[in-house]
Amino acid sequence: MQMMMVYSSPRTQGNSTTLAKAFAQAGQSTYTINEVYLQNEELQSCRACKWCKTHFRCLLEDGMNALCASFKESEAICFATPVYWWGVSAQLKLFIDRLYQLRMxxxxxxxxxxxxxxxxxxDGVQYRLIREQFEQICEYTGMKFAGYLPVCAGDDNPVSENENALHQARTLITKA
Incomplete structure (x- = not known):
């Protein structure tokens, strides 16, 4: 079985990436892990041309077609994101928008x-908003919302020093 890890922080050693790496390490006993670092991709935004709805791939040749193929082959997906303005990173939002080319x-x-x-x-509102967004995406698409880990971390309290958060990441996959 395959799991697609989608790291969406522009910081390669960021807090969300550090947590997701702990999660991925725990998942290696169940899944073959396919890691995608969105900061290394040069994805364009959706043009709403709907070409993909008749051709089942995007007209733009920027790497998203290959990412969608990997998405389709995966039984599990993990999105790791920093919180910006009460939501997910722009990189993750762009990736999600471009999944539009896929069939339901x-x-x-x-x-x-x-x-x-x-x-x-x-208890900040952003974590509730992010959770609700993905619960609704799962309800709409027929995916299973298997796990959510919100963590308070920043430059002055890095997740790499938070053993409880790292433990929660390693055990998130076993709670599904």
Missing amino acids: EDFKGKELYVIACGEDTL
Whole structure:
């Protein structure tokens, strides 16, 4: 079985990436891990031309067609994102928007995990908004919302020094 890890932080050693790496390491006993670093991709935004709805691939040749093929082959997906302005990173939002080229059956039955790191306290509204967004995406697409890990972390309290958060990331996959 395959899991697609989608790291969406512009910082390669960022808090969300650090947590997701711990999650991926724990998942290696169940899944073959395919790591995607969106900061290394040069994806263009969707043009809403709907060409993909008749050709089942995007007209833009920027690497997203290959990422969609990997997405389709995966039984599980993990989105790791920093929290920006009460939501996911621009890189992740762009990736999600470009998944529009897929058929609805390409989503059905996949397990979706989300890891989100921001500096606000865990009772902050942004974590609820992110969770609700992905719960609705799963309901719409037929994916299973398998796990969510919001973590408060920043430059002054890096997740690499938060053993509890790292433990939660390593055990998130076993809670599904």
